[in-house]
Amino acid sequence: MKRNNSMRIRILIPSLTILVLCVIIQFYFIWRTVIETIRENRSSITSEAARAEEGRLKTRFDQALGVIHRTSEKALALASVFSAMPEVEKAYSQARKGNMDDENDPVIADARKKLKTSLSPCISKFSELTGLGPLQLHFHLPNAHSFARVWRKDWQTSRNGRKIDVSDDISGFRATIVQINSDNGKPIQGIEVGRGGFVIRGIARVGQTTGKSQGSCEVMFSFDSIISYLGSDKQKSESDNLDDCFGIFMKKDLLSIATGLRDESKYPSVGSAILCSSTDSKRILDNTGSDLLQNGFENPSFRASGSTMTAVFPIEDYSGSKIGALAIVTDLTSSIERLNANAVKFSDNLTWIMNVSISAASGAVFIIALAIWLILGKAQKNLGNLTDQMRSSADNIxxxxxxxxxxxxxxxxxxxxxxxxxxxxxxxxxxxxxxxxxxxxxxxxxxxxxxxxxxxxxxxxxxxxxxxxxxxxxxxxxxxxxxxxxxxxxxxxxxxxxxxxxxxxxxxxxxxxxxxxxxxxxxxxxxxxxxxxxxxxxxxxxxxxxxxxxxxxxxxxxxxxxxxxxxxxxxxxxxxxxxxxxxxxxxxxxxxxxxxxxxxxxxxxxxxxxxxxxxxxxxxxxxxxxxxxxxxxxxxxxxxxxxx
The missing domain is CATH 1.10.287.950 (Methyl-accepting chemotaxis protein)
Known part of the structure; x- marks a missing residue:
């Protein structure tokens, strides 16, 4: 008898056919899934970019809060230094001899003049060293009247368009001055609304820090400098967008205090908010709506429109009250391009994985086929020997x-x-x-x-x-x-x-x-x-x-x-x-x-x-x-x- 491979062929060919068909069908569905995944990723790139930008903009806001906090600490440190200077103690000793309730008291006026003269070199040196302009150093009397606005040489305030040198009463709109000059008033730092809008202040007592107040010293920094600093390259890392612009909005009901912001041609309103300062007012106004601002006064709010992303974060004053919002407008184009590049790279990687998988599957099919062929060959040989023995026995019988x-x-x-x-x-x-x-x-x-x-x-x-x-x-x-x-x-x-x-x-x-x-x-x-x-x-x-x-x-x-x-x-x-x-x-x-x-x-x-x-x-x-x-x-x- 001559044996052939018909048994192995009859078993191997259907088995391999089914296996190959299963592999082809599986790879077809996998490939469809991959294509659909890539399409979905590309269709949602804008939303993905917006979500990625949300985290980055939150980081930018935290940076802004850090700048505000450090600035207020610097203001308080400067106020503490000036409040302890001998010239200041001498001026307050003279002022206490006058009538603090009379804003035109000559004794207080003379003490003010001497104080400004003695501190003028310090103010000039600060401006020269920092390049920030005159230091806004303000001294107050214990009754919450202004004692000396040191950066103003021969005047204190203006009334009816005329500059005057008086100890004006500021208790009506300066709650921080009233608070620090109360018994056991503690140093204050943070944001407070003034006549010109948001101001970062640091306020310390003059003389004794406990008991009855002798007066207070205040150092102020304008919010415009903070906005300019945030928009400068100094605050941007490699991941930040160079097209970020910033805007500060104040609640409209605070105009009773910030009387200097009532000119809408300079400080436009958006719903119940006033734009106090910005790095690009047109871009801020075009991309910030009243609804977004209203929500942003209470909680961080985000809105993406086209290739532009707008984020609004609430701003709190020194006491924790929400008084306005910081708006950040950024361009999503670079993020979208980066995600598109990642999507292309992801597609290339998936294609490589599919090719490797196909090669591996082909190798596996070949190995399985070879194993089946060898096993069936051995089984066929044993079965052939068995049938030969059975045939021999049958012939003998x-x-x-x-x-x-x-x-x-x-x-x-x-x-x-x-x-x-x-x-x-x-x-x-x-x-x-x-x-x-x-x-x-x-x-x-x-x-x-x-x-x-x-x-x-x-x-x-x-x-x-x-x-x-x-x-x-x-x-x-x-x-x-x-x-x-x-x-x-x-x-x-x-x-x-x-x-x-x-x-x-x-x-x-x-x-x-x-x-x-x-x-x-x-x-x-x-x-x-x-x-x-x-x-x-x-x-x-x-x-x-x-x-x-x-x-x-x-x-x-x-x-x-x-x-x-x-x-x-x-x-x-x-x-x-x-x-x-x-x-x-x-x-x-x-x-x-x-x-x-x-x-x-x-x-x-x-x-x-x-x-x-x-x-x-x-x-x-x-x-x-x-x-x-x-x-x-x-x-x-x-x-x-x-x-x-």
Missing amino acids: GTFSSSVREHSIQIADGATAQAASFQEITSSIQESAARTGKINEHTQAAANGAVKVRDDAESSHVNMENMMNAMVKIRQSADETSQIIRTIDEIAFRTNLLALNAAVEAARAGEAGKGFAVVAEEVRTLARQSAEAARNTSELIDESRDAVNKGEGISTMVREDLLKIRDESRILAERINEISLASKENATNMTQLTDATVRIDSVTQTNAASAEELSSLGTELLSLVRENSSVLSKLESEISGTAD
Whole structure:
């Protein structure tokens, strides 16, 4: 017999076709998902840029708060220094001699003039060193009247367009002055609304810091300088947008205090807010609406329109009251371009991952195909050897069955002839004596035939033992095939573990490993399917083993029958021998010969029936062997892939 690879081809081609189709379909859906994800990312780039800018603008606002806080600390430090200067103590000692309730008191006016003169070099030096302009240094009387605005040389305030030098009452709009000059008033720093809008102030007591106040000293910084500083390059990091612009809005109901902001041509209003200062007023007004400002007075608010992002943050004064808002307008173009570049890079990375995954999948398919081919080759070889052994055993059984059938026919014919002869002896008892010698000869021939039958029965028993040994080998081959199937199942289990490890590594890779995680899951599914196929094959092998066991049981029964035939043949030989002895001994006694003849006739009839039955059994056994041979031929053709 010449074996070919038809079995492996019939199993491998459909398996690989299904596997490749599954991989192609899976990659098609993965690719569709990737394309849709890229499209969604590109369609939401503007909103993503806006969300990214929200965090950056919050950082810018925190920077602004930090600048305000540091500026107020600097103002308080300067106020504390000036409040302790001897010139200041001397001026306040003189002022206390005058009438503090009279804004035109000459004693206080003279003390003010001396104070401004003594501090003038300090003011000039500060302006020279910082470049911030004259230091706004303001001293107050204990009754919340202005004592000296040092940066103003010969005047204090203006009324009806005329500059005057008086100790004007500021208690009506300067709550901080009233507060610090109260008993045990503590230093104050932060934002306060004044005549000119928002001012960053630092206020300290003059002289004693506890008990009754002797007056206070204040250093002020304009909010315009803060806005300019925030818009300058000094405050911008590499991640900041150079197109950021800033605007300060004050609540409109504070105009009763900030009387200097009532000119709407200089300080335009937006709803219930007044624009106090900005780095680009037109851009701020064009992108800041009343609703956004109203929300921004209470909580941080954001709005994106086209390529522009506007953020509004509430501003609190020194006491924690919300008095206005800081608006930041920025251009999203650079962020959108950066996200577009990231999207393109993301798309390129996904394409690379897909290519690598396709290559890996192709390699996996090749490895799986090679493993299946080798495993099926080994299984085919073992199955071929098994079918060869089964065919050899079937041929031996067929030969033995033919021999049994022929001998059974011979025994039946001999028994029939013997019965006829004994009938003639019975009917011709008078002639029996003359024919005793002939009967003895026939009896001896029958004895020889019985010995031959016994020998044939012994030979049949030996052949049956050989057939039993062949059945044992068949069962051993089935066990070896089952071991092969377990090897396939173990390979599937290890493949499943490898796929699981690949899924874990893909999960560690995060978003970049999702596509590969899906491929790993499909490989694991294929491993489970291979394991299931191996278990199904194992079940078929177990069924074949059960069939072999049943055949072994039937062979055992046949062996037992052959043992019975052998025993019967021995008995037959012994009886024929006894008949021969009886014929010789009773040749002269016709009566005894007649009785013996009757008994021999009865035994002969029984033997004839047994011979007929044995012949029928041999015919059935031969038919069964031929049917088994036909089944083996189909098995060899369909499973083992053999051809003559």
